[in-house]
Amino acid sequence: MTDIICGVDVGAATLDARIGRHGPWRQVANTPDGHAELATFCREHGVGLVVMEATGGYERAVFGALWAEGLPAAIVNPRAVRRFADGMGVLEKTDRIDCGMIAWYAQTKAVRPTPLAAPTQARLTALVVRLRQLTALKVAQANQARLVTEPAVLASFTAVLAAAAGQIRALEAHIAQAIADDPVWAALDRTFHTIKGVADRTVAHLMAEMPEIGTLSNKAVAKLAGLAPIANDSGRRAGKRPVRGGRAGVRGVLFVVAEIVRRYEPDFADLHHRLSQAGKPKKLIRVALARKLLVRLNAKARDIRRDLAIAP
Missing domain, CATH: 1.20.58 (Methane Monooxygenase Hydroxylase; Chain G, domain 1)
Incomplete structure (x- = not known):
């Protein structure tokens, strides 16, 4: 686990950085010169991980610059950080406070570096x-x-x-x-198209927004897409298990494509028929079909990655 974490609150024009929850604070410009100044600030304090929130794109340049400087960085969900702060009783919100909260959240959650995309x-x-x-x-x-x-x-x-x-x-x-x-993408493209109803755009969205496909378990990939039911039980009460979170873009594509696939793939049609006959809600059926499609795609991707890894 990384001992020293720098939390960075990213703005359009500035970056507020703090070492740990209450450590030294520095504000720099969100520019190439400011990124270099932030890297120097982190090295001076022996930082092992820089953590920032996803801010709609303003974080991309500094994230790449830190990795280029040899400083591991991670991007976290801002909603999760805010809920963490609320849970800890920290209701105040300023840039100085926020960067400390990000560092505290990352320390508590043992956040790992987010790999830099190729x-x-x-x-x-x-x-x-x-x-x-x-x-x-x-x-x-x-x-x-x-x-x-x-x-x-x-x-x-x-x-x-x-x-x-x-x-x-x-x-x-x-x-x-x-x-x-790309050899891997080309192979995945061919195998994904063996499922009738999966079109070029489906493949492109999966490769762009879920590059991990084929490297995770079926349960993990379903959770990543927000298609895994979340337990909601208490005592003797067994509550409904909703799905939420995950990558909305991928989930939306799977909802649409699964409806098309069921017209051509008998096992998808059978699943739809069984759930409909059992009186299940339409939303539950949509989720089940989308999850089944994702699991099948993940299995095919796993086979392709394994075969390419052992190919001479």
Whole structure:
């Protein structure tokens, strides 16, 4: 376990860093020079791990810079840190307090470093994120254009939709090429497509947002996607076991694709029929189908990774 942890509260313009919960504090700019100053501050205090919250992207540059400087770093869920602070009775919230709370949370939870994504993985993730954004934009614009009758306004919608469609095609080509250029991704792509109903976008989302697939147990990968039921029992009461948390993007894709897969795969159709006949709620059935699909994909990925590892 790392003894000395530096918590960093990340802002758009500044970084507040504290050694431990009550240790030395330093504020630096969220710029390359500020990142170097933060690295020096950490070395001066013998820091073994720098921990920061996910802040929608503002943390990416400093996270990469710290790893480049040889300082292990980790990214944690800000909601978990806030709940930890509330549980500890710390209701005050300032940047100085927050960075200390991050360090305290990391120490208590024995947080481990978050591996730095390889350049190819980072590129694929960026491409898939942009594809999702443009797809959402295209759907929104198409919905807004339905009731438009003014020619000039309709022409504007048409131009935007055409531009979005062109960008989407270009991104899909870049994603397909990135997958084809990587031996592991290419092998996973081929094996995932053996499940009828799994399309190119499904594969891209899985590789971009769940690179761990095939390296975890079925239970662990289901929990990672937020498809594992959470116990809610107390005494003699056996409560409903909801699913929550996890990677919402992957879960959303699996919900949609599992519904398509069940039209072609008999065992998925059988599962849907059994649960429906038993009177199970529709949401529970959706979760069960999505989890079954993820488990199957994980098993196929595990076999591919094993075969590639032992290949001469």
